[in-house]
Amino acid sequence: KAGVTQTPRYLIKTxxxxxxxxxxxxxxxxxxxxxQQTPGQGLQFLFEYFSETQRNKGNFPGRxxxxxxxxxxxxxxxxxxxxxxxxxxxxxxxxxxxxxxVTDTQYFGPGTRLTVL
Amino acid sequence: AQSVTQLGSHVSVSEGALVLLRxxxxxxxxxxxxxxxxxxNQGLQLLLKYxxxxxxxxGINGFEAEFKKSETSFxxxxxxxxxxDAAEYFCAVRPKHHMRFGAGTRLTVKP
Numbered sequence: 628k629a630g631v632t633q634t635p636r637y638l639i640k641t642x643x644x645x646x647x648x649x650x651x652x653x654x655x656x657x658x659x660x661x662x663q664q665t666p667g668q669g670l671q672f673l674f675e676y677f678s679e680t681q682r683n684k685g686n687f688p689g690r691x692x693x694x695x696x697x698x699x700x701x702x703x704x705x706x707x708x709x710x711x712x713x714x715x716x717x718x719x720x721x722x723x724x725x726x727x728x729v730t731d732t733q734y735f736g737p738g739t740r741l742t743v744l
Numbered sequence: 745a746q747s748v749t750q751l752g753s754h755v756s757v758s759e760g761a762l763v764l765l766r767x768x769x770x771x772x773x774x775x776x777x778x779x780x781x782x783x784x785n786q787g788l789q790l791l792l793k794y795x796x797x798x799x800x801x802x803g804i805n806g807f808e809a810e811f812k813k814s815e816t817s818f819x820x821x822x823x824x825x826x827x828x829d830a831a832e833y834f835c836a837v838r839p840k841h842h843m844r845f846g847a848g849t850r851l852t853v854k855p
Binding site for chain 1: 778780785786787788789790793834838840842843844845846847848
């Protein structure tokens with residue numbers, strides 16, 4: 628079974644631009660979560676989607692948004708990019724057949740490294 | 745709120761030596777705990793997880809961790825380090841929807 632895939636793997640943008648990152652979960656997984664990883668702040672939760680609905684959101688400004696499609700694929704968008712948005716963005720998927728299942732493992736993709744100049 | 749604290753941002757061991765990476769949790773209820781590893785320029789890979797049952801959990805690549813409620817700890821160990829174990833390790837707890845990670849411990853293995 629294929630793992631979580633993220634595209635693109637690398638992106639370079641300039642301040643003020645917007646960017647869209649894509650995540651394809653493991654087949655059959657219904658929950659997709661997004662995390663931002665930076666050297667200073669570590670791994671921080673952005674948002675989580677389940678069956679096309681945002682279930683939970685982290686403490687990020689409204690410039691960060693996301694969505695999930697009916698096939699569970701997810702995208703996140705960052706508008707008006709700032710230098711501080713440079714980070715590795717990780718997507719993770721989990722099965723959650725029974726809805727919220729905190730024991731379910733989250734499987735991570737390789738990430739998209741975003742550099743904002 | 746449930747959280748984890750990793751003691752030591754950097755750990756260095758010699759090849760063949762014991763690896764011990766420390767993680768303490770803060771929780772008012774029994775937590776579900778995870779250890780992930782991240783190799784350079786890669787995502788996170790699950791090493792092992794504790795949910796319920798046996799407190800000694802065995803994972804991949806020879807790693808194991810023991811859940812100790814009395815010490816609120818979930819330390820990761822490996823009897824004999826290998827050069828390929830050099831990576832960053834994250835302890836995590838999952839209170840509800842998402843994972844909450846520790847700051848990470850970078851493991852260096854010296855030849």
